[in-house]
Amino acid sequence: MNSADHAAFDRLGEKVTSPSTLAHVVLRTANFQPMVDFYTAFLGGRVTYGNEFICFITYDSEHHRIAILNVPGTAKKQPTSSGLEHIAFTFPTMYELLLAYRQRKHLGIAPVWSVNHGPTTSIYYKDPDGNMLETQVDNFDTIEDANAFMNSSHFAENPIGTDIDVEDLI
Structure with missing residues (x-):
């Protein structure tokens, strides 16, 4: 690190530097092998490392996107407790979202x-522990168009969306 880089640490500005990517999610479970099997199948993924305590799963060039920790004694998910609501995975096209659904x-x-949220069309699943997973496709060509819709009166009237039948979409 040079002196100019070091001096930047004292010019903090008004906003924290944003990360470049969300790297991974780690899930704790007492239901280890069913969770590993589910996420490997659900993501069309592969295990990059695993033992009886931890498993790293990926579906792309990242070394892991999901890690599963085997923690005996972990209590069942309480639907009324605070915590993670869901993890979302985006597909590039409606065709790929629907193909993955059928697979x-x-x-x-x-x-x-299954719901058309407006900005996205989404299909939700639950893993063996009851964690919710969203698979989605963007309904707008640009982020600007999606943001404009999300700031419209139509979205304000129904920010959750309308239930859909995935088979009807196919």
């Missing part, structure tokens, strides 16, 4: 909710 359905992984 999961073939593996016995069924959605619990």
Whole structure:
């Protein structure tokens, strides 16, 4: 680090430097192997490292996107407690979202909710511990268009969206 870089640490500004990417999510479970099997199948992923305590799973060039920790004695998820609501995964096209839905359905992984949120079309699932997972596709061509819709009176009237039948979309 040079002196100019070091001096920047004293010019903090008004905003924290944002990260470049969300790297991974770690889930604690007492239901280890079913969770590993589910996430590997759900993501079309692969295990990059695993033992009886921890498993790293990825589906892209990152070394891991999901880590599963085996922590015996972990209590079941309490639906009324604070915490993570869901993890969302984006697909580049509607075709790929629907294809992944059909592939999961073939593996016995069924959605619990399907909805057009407006900015996205989303299909939700639950893992073996009850954690919610969203698979989605953007409905707008640009972030600016999505943001404009999210700031419209139409979105304000119904920010959750409208339930859909995925088979009807296909």
